[in-house]
Every structure is written in structure tokens, then in C-alpha cells.
Amino acid sequence: MRLVDDAWAYGLCGDAAAPECFTFGSATVVIGDTGTLITVEAGDGLDRSCVWNAREVRLLGPVPTPVGTRLVGEPRERGTGDGRQPLHLTVRNSEGLLYLGTGSLTRSATEVRPGGDKRVLTRCTLQLDEPLSKLDLDRVRPPVPLMNLPSLEWLRHVDGNRAGALEQFITGWYSALPEPAEPSAVREPAVDLPDGLKQLYRLAQRRPRCLGVQNRVLSSSGLQTDPTGEMLVFGEENQGGFFWSLLWTLDGPEADPTVWFREYDEPPIAEQEPLSGFLLQFSLYEASMGADYRAIPRTLAAQQVDKLTEGLLPVHLRPFWPWVPTRFYVAPGLVLHVSDGGGDGFSAWAGATHRSALAPLADAPVEWSRFDG
Numbered sequence: 001m002r003l004v005d006d007a008w009a010y011g012l013c014g015d016a017a018a019p020e021c022f023t024f025g026s027a028t029v030v031i032g033d034t035g036t037l038i039t040v041e042a043g044d045g046l047d048r049s050c051v052w053n054a055r056e057v058r059l060l061g062p063v064p065t066p067v068g069t070r071l072v073g074e075p076r077e078r079g080t081g082d083g084r085q086p087l088h089l090t091v092r093n094s095e096g097l098l099y100l101g102t103g104s105l106t107r108s109a110t111e112v113r114p115g116g117d118k119r120v121l122t123r124c125t126l127q128l129d130e131p132l133s134k135l136d137l138d139r140v141r142p143p144v145p146l147m148n149l150p151s152l153e154w155l156r157h158v159d160g161n162r163a164g165a166l167e168q169f170i171t172g173w174y175s176a177l178p179e180p181a182e183p184s185a186v187r188e189p190a191v192d193l194p195d196g197l198k199q200l201y202r203l204a205q206r207r208p209r210c211l212g213v214q215n216r217v218l219s220s221s222g223l224q225t226d227p228t229g230e231m232l233v234f235g236e237e238n239q240g241g242f243f244w245s246l247l248w249t250l251d252g253p254e255a256d257p258t259v260w261f262r263e264y265d266e267p268p269i270a271e272q273e274p275l276s277g278f279l280l281q282f283s284l285y286e287a288s289m290g291a292d293y294r295a296i297p298r299t300l301a302a303q304q305v306d307k308l309t310e311g312l313l314p315v316h317l318r319p320f321w322p323w324v325p326t327r328f329y330v331a332p333g334l335v336l337h338v339s340d341g342g343g344d345g346f347s348a349w350a351g352a353t354h355r356s357a358l359a360p361l362a363d364a365p366v367e368w369s370r371f372d373g
Contacts, residue, residue, distance in 0.1 A: 042093035068121035149333030213290030272318035281320035291351025333357030
């Protein structure tokens with residue numbers, strides 16, 4: 001990364017008289033006949049364009065149509081040797097203009113804006129061809145002070161009061177909506193359900209994301225029995241590959257029933273924890289998967305798992321998910337799940353409520369595919 005002047009940067013786009021310049025939010029994009037220059041302001045935030053981590057720059061729109069066409073509407077590959085116009089990325093801070101290098105578009109999202117009939121690019125992620133060093137990252141995304149993080153008070157109740165642990169975790173992790181969500185989606189169902197599910201639906205009235213962002217607990221209106229009529233299906237995998245159910249009887253539910261995991265057309269397998277523990281595990285898993293700030297290492301050996309988790313507290317529950325047994329480790333504002341792939345090693349995924357909560361993982365001797373700390 002090097003300090004450059006504006007004239008040099010604009011020259012990356014071609015003839016100085018030809019480029020078009022567009023500013024939206026904290027980003028400026030210059031489009032020329034030989035390249036595209038993207039500049040973001042130094043800083044950090046979920047609601048602004050910025051350098052997100054050592055490998056990613058995020059743009060938040062709505063993005064002007066010519067910029068969207070250049071970024072998404074034209075074919076692109078990494079590098080500059082294929083004749084396509086490169087993307088050049090810069091950051092403006094108190095020093096001036098810092099050149100990060102070239103990059104490529106990896107993800108984008110569009111939506112129809114109010115009053116319009118065409119889809120508009122609203123978010124895109126650009127990956128740098130060469131990741132930033134920690135020193136350079138601190139220059140373009142200055143470290144933020146430690147924020148107030150959710151406490152671990154809930155962890156004390158895992159062994160004796162799981163309903164209390166679930167409520168404390170969900171209310172600490174998710175902000176409450178000012179108004180209840182759509183009643184048909186999260187209202188408490190009329191059917192007689194175990195107390196654990198009733199509690200989750202009650203919490204979801206103000207915090208609907210607790211029903212899942214990767215996999216999901218079905219809405220109260222979506223509860224259904226399986227084809228045999230013997231099991232009540234209450235949760236499913238995001239692509240429909242498997243589902244979770246409870247034994248359905250006319251005598252009403254057990255107080256803390258067994259949860260049955262089942263891949264379609266395969267015999268059901270019992271989760272190791274009953275519903276009270278399962279709902280806590282499900283909540284921890286979904287919290288980590290859906291967090292804004294993530295840390296995702298590549299495949300790990302057992303010794304690396306030990307190093308990764310040594311600064312965290314284990315959640316004392318039996319493994320979640322029969323397919324790939326999964327355990328949980330936590331710190332304030334942080335949930336890490338580690339899944340045992342058998343002979344293929346271990347996979348792990350951490351989610352955090354704030355960037356600063358990832359600090360306990362920063363020095364772990366692992367290779368990161370993504371680290372937002």
C-alpha cells in the first residue's frame with residue numbers, strides 16, 4: 001500500500017478528460033476507458049462503504065446505474081492480463097490517498113427501491129488481489145474502542161435453568177424491535193407445544209432473527225406433521241436437506257422431549273440434547289452464522305482447535321447435529337462453533353456482535369479464510 005496523489009489515481013482510468021465521477025455515501029467511483037477507480041473514506045461501520053477486513057472492501061448504495069453496470073453488468077476476472085478493465089481500490093485518510101491495489105467483485109445485492117420498477121445495486125463486496133497487512137489495515141480502518149458486549153451471565157444457567165439461559169442469551173445477543181413482528185410469523189401457536197418452543201416463539205415476537213438465519217425454526221403457522229402423522233416438524237435446514245421434529249401424541253407434549261433429526265427418506269436420529277438443550281444449541285449456532293462480524297478459519301487439525309479455543313469458555317452441552325458433531329465456545333459477544341468432520345479434520349465458524357469481540361481469536365495459529373477483527 002502506498003500514498004499517491006489524485007492525478008496519479010485518476011490516470012489509472014485512462015484519459016483524464018474522459019472519466020465519469022460518481023459519489024454516493026462515503027464512496028467515490030471514477031469510470032474510465034481503461035479502468036475503474038473506487039475510493040472509500042477511512043473508517044468503519046455497518047452503514048457505510050469502507051474497508052471491511054484485510055481482504056474485502058464493501059460498497060453500500062444505492063449505486064448509480066453506470067457504476068452498477070461497470071461493476072456487475074460487464075464480465076470480469078481477476079487481474080489485468082485478460083484485456084478487461086481492472087478495478088483499482090483506494091482509501092482516503094488524514095495522510096491523503098492510499099492505493100490498495102486491484103481487486104474483483106465477489107458478491108452483490110440488488111433491490112427495487114420505493115417508487116421504482118427497476119432493480120438497483122445496493123451492496124457489493126470487492127476482494128483485494130493482495131490482502132492488507134495488519135499495519136496497513138489499521139491505517140485505513142482505524143481500530144475502534146472496545147464496545148459494551150453481551151455478558152455471559154446466561155452460561156451459569158446451562159446446567160440448571162436452560163429456559164433462563166435461552167432467554168438471557170437471546171435478549172442479550174439480539175436487539176429488540178420497537179414493534180412486534182408480523183403476528184402470523186411469530187405468534188404463539190394455538191397447538192399445545194412444549195414450554196421451550198412456546199418460549200422461543202414469545203422471544204421471536206420482538207427478536208424474529210432468533211428463529212434462524214441459516215437454518216430455521218418454522219413459524220407458528222408453518223408447523224406440520226410428517227407424512228406418517230407421528231412427528232411434529234418444527235425446524236428445517238435452509239435447503240430442505242433435513243428437518244427436526246418431536247414425537248406427536250394426542251396426550252400432549254412431554255415436558256422436555258427428545259428432538260429427532262432426519263434427512264428425508266432416512267431413519268430419524270435423536271439429538272443428544274433434549275429440546276431445552278437443543279434450542280440453546282440452535283440459538284448459538286444461528287447467532288454465529290448470522291453475525292455481522294465473522295472469523296472463519298480453513299480446515300483445522302485437533303491441535304489447532306485447542307489453540308483456537310483456549311481463551312474461550314466451553315458450553316457444557318453434548319454435541320449438536322448428529323451428521324457433524326458440533327461443540328460451542330463463547331466469550332462476551334462471541335460464539336464459536338467447532339464441527340468434527342471425522343477424517344477430514346475440523347471446521348469452525350465464529351460470529352460476534354462487534355468487531356472488538358473477535359480479539360480472543362486474533363493470535364490463533366490458524367489460516368483464516370475470513371477474519372473481520
